[in-house]
Amino acid sequence: xxxxxxxxxxxxxxxxxxxxxxxxxxxxxxxxxxxxxxxxxxxxxxxxxxxxxxxxxxxxxxxxxxxxxxxxxxxxxxxxxxxxxxxxxxxxxxxxxxxxxxxxxxxxxxxxxxxxxxxxxxxxxxxxxxxxxxxxxxxxxxxxxxxxxxxxxxxxxxxxxxxxxxxxxxxxxxxxxxxxxxxxxxxxxxxxxxxxxxxxxxxxxxxxxxxxxxxxxxxxxxxxxxxxxxxxxxxxxxxxxxxxxxxxxxxxxxxxxxxx
Numbered sequence: 001x002x003x004x005x006x007x008x009x010x011x012x013x014x015x016x017x018x019x020x021x022x023x024x025x026x027x028x029x030x031x032x033x034x035x036x037x038x039x040x041x042x043x044x045x046x047x048x049x050x051x052x053x054x055x056x057x058x059x060x061x062x063x064x065x066x067x068x069x070x071x072x073x074x075x076x077x078x079x080x081x082x083x084x085x086x087x088x089x090x091x092x093x094x095x096x097x098x099x100x101x102x103x104x105x106x107x108x109x110x111x112x113x114x115x116x117x118x119x120x121x122x123x124x125x126x127x128x129x130x131x132x133x134x135x136x137x138x139x140x141x142x143x144x145x146x147x148x149x150x151x152x153x154x155x156x157x158x159x160x161x162x163x164x165x166x167x168x169x170x171x172x173x174x175x176x177x178x179x180x181x182x183x184x185x186x187x188x189x190x191x192x193x194x195x196x197x198x199x200x201x202x203x204x205x206x207x208x209x210x211x212x213x214x215x216x217x218x219x220x221x222x223x224x225x226x227x228x229x230x231x232x233x234x235x236x237x238x239x240x241x242x243x244x245x246x247x248x249x250x251x252x253x254x255x256x257x258x259x260x
Contacts, residue, residue, distance in 0.1 A: 013170075014055075014079075015224050016233050019217060020209050024057025024086055027121035027149075028202055028251070034061040034120065037147050037253055043067040046115040049139060051107075051132075052122020056083030059096045062118060070096045071114070074122075075103040104128055112141045119148035121251070124175045133188045143260035146190065149198075149253040152178050154246075162248045165239040168232070178252045190256035202251050203244040210237045 014026070022030040029036070043066040050059050053072030062070050074080050077100045087096045101108060104127060117136050126132050136146055153175040158166075166173050176184075178195050185193045213221065213234050221230040243249040 012225055012229050014082075016221070016229070018055075019220060019224065020213065020237075022057070024055045024060070026054040028205065031057070031061045031064075033149070034058055035065065037118070037120070037149055038062070038065055041116065041145055041147055043116065047071075047113070048116045048118055049073070049107075049109070049114040050118045050120075051136070052119050052125075053083060053098060054079055054122070056087050056096065056098055058118070058120050059083075059087070059098075060090060060092060063092060063095050067116075068095070071109070072096060072098045073101045073107070074098070075101060075125075104131070107135045107139055109139045111138055112144075113139050115141055115144050117144070117146045117148075119150065121149055121151055123148075124151040125172055127174050129174075129176060129181075130184055130188070133184055133190075137188050137190065137258055140258040142258060144258045146185075146254070146256045146258075149251060150181070151175055152181065152197075152250045152252045154248045154250055155179075156248070159246065159248060161239065161246065162243050165236070165243050165249070168236040168239055175249075178250065178254075181252070181254055185254070185256045189259065191259050192255070192257045194255040196253040197250055198252060199244060199247060199250040203241070206237065206241050206244055210234070210241055213237055 017026045018024070021028055043062065045068045046066070048062055048067045048070045050062065050070055050072040053059055053074045056072055059070045059072045072083070080098045080100050083098045087093055087098060117140055123129060123132065140146065155177055178197055182193055182195050221233065225233065240249070
């Protein structure tokens with residue numbers, strides 16, 4: 001069963017990420033980041049595919065921005081299950097459909113099925129990004145829009161700091177550079193490709209987040225996670241600030257269109 005596919009976000013990590021990034025969100029910026037990514041894209045009446053939906057908080061924002069219907073997919077069955085409960089409680093089950101998909105497999109949708117494909121900080125776990133982008137291109141309607149963000153890397157080989165950070169994270173990382181994303185988008189056939197490096201923004205914000213974890217959120221983390229996990233995640237966040245400062249981890253955003 002697809003719902004039994006192992007995933008890398010255990011309950012402790014899910015709790016931690018929502019403590020720092022908000023309920024329903026597993027990446028920085030919360031609803032505002034979704035609004036920024038979708039700025040200038042008219043979602044009114046559109047059918048949207050979200051690849052890497054996590055707990056579904058992102059998809060609620062897409063609906064708020066006007067999307068007629070969102071199909072949200074993830075490889076982690078337990079996350080999708082939690083997301084379905086969240087969406088049902090919000091009364092949005094008729095507009096947001098969360099589905100489990102197989103990792104590194106073709107998308108289970110027909111050609112030209114969606115007006116927009118969205119993603120937020122999930123594709124770094126994908127090994128074959130060329131294949132994924134070909135699938136995105138296939139399921140988009142002519143003139144359809146890809147919009148999203150991802151965790152990317154700097155151009156140099158990993159330092160010991162980056163290796164240590166990934167070990168602390170405990171989840172598979174397969175990032176590429178922003179330039180490599182751009183090249184792959186062009187090779188796939190996309191046009192109007194736009195890339196944005198937001199390392200400086202998150203570099204500064206991550207330092208503020210670390211201060212919050214050591215300060216105002218310290219008691220909540222202790223209560224929810226326990227002392228051992230609390231200390232682990234504080235060290236994780238400390239190293240996050242290090243690799244961001246060095247430019248080895250570089251969050252970015254990307255936009256592209258399928259030719260009409």
